[in-house]
Amino acid sequence: MEFRTLTVLEHEVVPVGSGASTLSPIEAERLASMTQQRPGFCVFGHRSVRFSQFVGLVNLGGGRVLEVLPKVGEDADPALARGTLLRLLRWAYDLPIFAAGSVDHGLQQRELLDVFVLAYLKALARLVRIGLVHRYRIDEEDLRVIRGRLLLQRQATTHAMRVDRIASRFDELTADNPWNQVLKAALIAARPWARGVESGRLWLEMAAAFDEVPTRRDGLSLHGRLTKDRQVDHYAAALRWAGWILRLLSPDVRKGTNSAPELLFDMNRLFEAAVATRLRHRAGSKGLQLHLQHTGRHLADLLGDAERKYFRLRPDLVLSAGPEVLAVADTKWSRVDVDRRGRLAPPDAHAYQLHAYAAVYPCNEAVLIYPWHEGLADAQETAYQLPPAGSRRPVLHVICADVADDDLSFHFVADGSSFARLR
Structure with missing residues (x-):
């Protein structure tokens, strides 16, 4: 499937038609359905859609993504607008998405979803270097050599006549836990969008690192059920990215709905959060x-x-x-x-x-x-x-x-x- 991005600016009016730079009638219908959960995102006119102060990404389906960027002053350069959004996200959510703490020209030129996917993969890579969280899990298995405790009842009933099978119950240290399952679900969802040499290489490396973690299709709902745990505090940035990616790309969101999954930010709130975070750092000092x-x-x-x-x-x-x-x-x-x-x-x-x-x-x-x-x-x-x-x-x-x-x-x-x- 070919993946395409339609880029528009905040408050821009986009026609509804059949061209590459327009919204199709089906896409417009999906946006109309989405605005029931996101009031004020856009206003519908005669064969046109006007966007408001919400910026970010909307999954239009069929491999097409709508990218809405902020507009500052009279500047209509998408690359500069993308840089503005990334800076505000960096301050508002304290996300280490830039290697040198800045938004360089190359990052601004990439489509927003590409930047998000790459940022998520880099966050995963940092976790892998530190070491993924492992937890003990109780397993029961029929082994050739006893491990842990012998399950007497099962051994006497099921394997009474077999000396080559020993029913055992044991604790196994594994990376298969809810936090890693969420990260794996987002990794799988991001696969089609891991475009470019760096993203493709990182995705393969992360897929190998999470190989023992099973793939779950309910990653977004599982993300919402995660509980706080001090041992996974260092997962915060990666889990935030995972939640965003699952919200936009997760199969359990898209299935059976005409609404368009979205990852949108209210610019009024985002600007407020970015300024507040920056001033709070300075005030504390x-x-x-x-x-x-x-x-x-x-x-x-x-x-x-x-x-x-x-x-x-x-x-x-x-x-x-x-x-x-x-x-x-x-x-x-x-x-x-x-x-x-x-x-x-x-x-x-x-x-x-x-x-x-x-x-x-x-x-x-x-x-x-x-x-x-x-x-x-x-x-x-x-x-x-x-x-x-x-x-x-x-x-x-x-x-x-x-x-x-x-x-x-x-x-x-x-x-x-x-x-x-x-x-």
């Missing part, structure tokens, strides 16, 4: 704390009953030094505008949201974080004075995270601000 999705505060009390709280607030990030709140921030995966004077001009709704945070949280700084792109090269550092909140005069800062930078650097950070300590 400075003795600060970064709290994610902070809850516990409300915008208002019921008039006459201060114990009844309404309008729960949930900022993406709260930066603190011990009990002192330094700043409250929200990440926004959207394009920030620039006014005629080169100032960053966030949408009104975003500013209103941060004003609400700054009115309730006892801090002097509120921060909006957007992705940086080349269209902001001539923009200037921008901050807005918010209305007083008691004795405080909070300031709204607008900063940008450079998603084209492997270090996820930040632009427009004011000197002296709390976030300047995290640069």
